[in-house]
Amino acid sequence: xxxxxxxxxxxxxxxxxxxxxxxxxxxxxxxxxxxxxxxxxxxxxxxxxxxxxxxxxxxxxxxxxxxxxxxxxxxxxxxxxxxxxxxxxxxxxxxxxxxxxxxxxxxxxxxxxxxxxxxxxxxxxxxxxxxxxxxxxxxxxxxxxxxxxxxxxxxxxxxxxxxxxxxxxxxxxxxxxxxxxxxxxxxxxxxxxxxxxxxxxxxxxxxxxxxxxxxxxxxxxxxxxxxxxxxxxxxxxxxxxxxxxxxxxxxxxxxxxxxxxxxxxxxxxxxxxxxxxxxxx
Numbered sequence: 165x166x167x168x169x170x171x172x173x174x175x176x177x178x179x180x181x182x183x184x185x186x187x188x189x190x191x192x193x194x195x196x197x198x199x200x201x202x203x204x205x206x207x208x209x210x211x212x213x214x215x216x217x218x219x220x221x222x223x224x225x226x227x228x229x230x231x232x233x234x235x236x237x238x239x240x241x242x243x244x245x246x247x248x249x250x251x252x253x254x255x256x257x258x259x260x261x262x263x264x265x266x267x268x269x270x271x272x273x274x275x276x277x278x279x280x281x282x283x284x285x286x287x288x289x290x291x292x293x294x295x296x297x298x299x300x301x302x303x304x305x306x307x308x309x310x311x312x313x314x315x316x317x318x319x320x321x322x323x324x325x326x327x328x329x330x331x332x333x334x335x336x337x338x339x340x341x342x343x344x345x346x347x348x349x350x351x352x353x354x355x356x357x358x359x360x361x362x363x364x365x366x367x368x369x370x371x372x373x374x375x376x377x378x379x380x381x382x383x384x385x386x387x388x389x390x391x392x393x394x395x396x397x398x399x400x401x402x403x404x405x406x407x408x409x410x411x412x413x414x415x416x417x418x419x420x421x422x423x424x425x426x427x428x429x430x431x432x433x434x435x436x437x438x439x440x441x442x443x444x445x
Contacts, residue, residue, distance in 0.1 A: 208237040208282035210291035216278045222302040225266045228278030231291055237282035245277040246270070251295030271299045320391050321359065323369035323422050323431075331360045332370055332420040332433035344414055345445040346406070351382075353397045353439070357389050357420045359431070366393025373419040374399070377436075381405035381414065389420075406443055413438040 218226035275295035336356035372395035382399035
């Protein structure tokens, strides 16, 4: 008579424990399932896709921007893809993993895409830019036309390239001070050299010699012309200046020559000039 309630108690207790275990199992599955869904959402996701900037021309350099991503990526990797003219049929360009890429001849008539791969502790995702415009060949600079007189362009003319029948010409000079006085101890003469060549132009490297006449009024000087065709000669006063109390000019003998040539031949040019003298100043 008393055994029946005991069996009922056992069944009741068993029922309670059975339900509890079932609840725990269901809850655990729910927890793990929820964790799996959350993890998949924690990988980086692109917000603004990568973009490419730069001129789509052979020899030019393109720059890739990785774009904007969610979920705090801790690392990025980059790839460049060469695609067909319409942006399809892409293939990764081997070895190009930097954010810049210099276009080569093989890229001509194709397009380029930039891919960014973002990674964090929960995984990775990738996104690719839209294709560039079709890559064009490098432009070839147009040849510089010759001058209208048929002479090759460029200045100055190098004395080393000159030979007869061309002759050097001393076409300009400047004295500083412009007028020499009884108190002048030194002065500078700037001398400009061109040539008889139809092409003319400043002559660089010509050796310009200068001396006063009569001699021993000022020192003798020789200097090369620079890229503008000018040579600067500095003269120091000597004992024979002035030659007399009525001297009104200082005559200067000037010569322009090519190094290594006979000073009486070759392309050598000569000129006699004068500098004003006022002994009453």
